[in-house]
Amino acid sequence: MNDALLSARNLSVRFGGVLAVNNVSFDVKQGEVFTLIGPNGAGKTTVFNLISRIYTPTTGEIDYMGAKLTDQPPHKIAALGIARTFQNIELFEHATVLHNLLIGRHTHRQTGVWSEIFFTQKTRDAEIQAREKAEQVIDFLDLQHHRDSYVAGLPYGVRKVVELARALCTEPKLLLLDEPSSGLNVEETDDMAFWIQDIKNELGITVLMVEHDMTLVSKVSDRVLAMNQGEVLAMGTPREVQNDPGVIEAYLGSIDDVSSLRRQHKTVDVHAGVRS
Ligand SMILES: Nc1ncnc2c1ncn2[C@@H]1O[C@H](COP(=O)(O)OP(=O)(O)OP(=O)(O)O)[C@@H](O)[C@H]1O
Ligand SMILES: [Mg+2]
16 A cells, blocks of 8 residues: 555656756655755756646656646646745735735635626635635734735745745645745744644645755655755665765765765765864
């Protein structure tokens, strides 16, 4: 019995001469936080874009909840319960936080054009449900204070949480987070770790994340997949992957350097390099 929510099988995608993803397979299990790590250009965002159906794989398949995701058109993805945040925040800058969340919710609307034009009972009910969900998410992520603020005026760290909120408003089963800590300071990154843990534990949402900050990765991930130059390097617990010689080599260039660093009692952070 396979308890995978999503299965990627032998995924490859080529852009001209670049094999951005090369024969990558992994399962994301229901209820886990599964994290992709790897140096710049490893192919992590491309894997997300394959799952979001922005790209079609050159070869390979993605199964999601027992059906072939690769058969689905991109506009169906949100309705299938897959939501994402972007490496570079993508919000409507000149709208309030609440409005951004209501826009995020729009994929849930089952109402037709005529029903929207004449503002029927069905449309009214959908509107009320959308508002209720947005308010719930605002409370859940502690955004009450920013509810009616314009996104353009908000600090970067708050915008990252608003983007997360917008994704949650679609009530996803699978949440894709592309570098949730990028641009955040240490304190904001700690907060992000708490939100991700709450999303998993309290909302039961499965999370597939791309992340560079290994402190955050170790704190929240059940399993980690390391990629380099489009290929899978290692898969396992955060500790197993961080200690994998192939992973260390990909980040630092030479295994000999790492052995000598270990002798000097220095630690290896697979993204930041070497710390004293
Ligand atoms: N649309 C595209 N057209 C051409 N090449 C692309 C395209 N998207 C990605 N690539 C290439 O594919 C490779 C993988 O890129 P990708 O953005 O997936 O890396 P990444 O692991 O997310 O890196 P980073 O950590 O910098 O975000 C890179 O060589 C990139 O230049
Ligand atoms: Mg990326």
